[in-house]
Amino acid sequence: MIDEHDHLRLRSAEHIDPIWRLWEELPAQWRGPVLGPGIGNWASITENDWPQLDLSGLPDPFAAELAWMAHWQASDGTRVSVLAMAQLANMIRRAVTEGRGYARRSGRWITTPPQRCRAGSISAGARDCPLPEAGGGCTHCSASPATP
Numbered sequence: 001m002i003d004e005h006d007h008l009r010l011r012s013a014e015h016i017d018p019i020w021r022l023w024e025e026l027p028a029q030w031r032g033p034v035l036g037p038g039i040g041n042w043a044s045i046t047e048n049d050w051p052q053l054d055l056s057g058l059p060d061p062f063a064a065e066l067a068w069m070a071h072w073q074a075s076d077g078t079r080v081s082v083l084a085m086a087q088l089a090n091m092i093r094r095a096v097t098e099g100r101g102y103a104r105r106s107g108r109w110i111t112t113p114p115q116r117c118r119a120g121s122i123s124a125g126a127r128d129c130p131l132p133e134a135g136g137g138c139t140h141c142s143a144s145p146a147t148p
Contacts, residue, residue: 023064030071032056032063045074050082057093 023031029038036042036052043049053070055063066085073080094100 017061019061019064019068022068026067026071030067032067035067035070046080046082048083050086053080053082053085053089055089057096058089059092059096062089062092 029035032053033056034052034054036046036050039045042051053066055066058066066089070080070082070085
């Protein structure tokens with residue numbers, strides 16, 4: 001299989017996207033679409049005292065990715081970042097509702113924008129966003145466009 005960047009990728013024999021294999025391995029109460037109800041120690045493993053994490057209405061595979069991330073945090077002993085995940089879920093829902101473009105997988109954009117824009121290069125002393133498409137300002141870091 002060749003991806004959109006012309007890289008040759010191997011497919012699993014089952015042709016199952018790895019996220020769905022991970023999702024299937026989750027305990028039933030972690031599969032959503034709402035996390036919290038049915039998870040006995042939810043209050044003690046989450047931040048921000050949120051009673052639940054609503055993943056409903058998200059396009060595939062976002063709900064599965066976020067459910068897996070939440071379970072991984074809890075299994076690792078880290079408190080589940082419910083507020084951050086809820087904000088991300090709301091941004092994705094809004095992008096879908098408003099017909100805006102969005103990455104089809106979280107892995108394609110979680111690390112890319114901060115690495116390329118001012119938000120990711122503040123320690124290097126950058127004052128302006130280096131993104132050429134920043135034009136009137138970067139949407140990731142709110143910086144002005146890079147000055148020549």
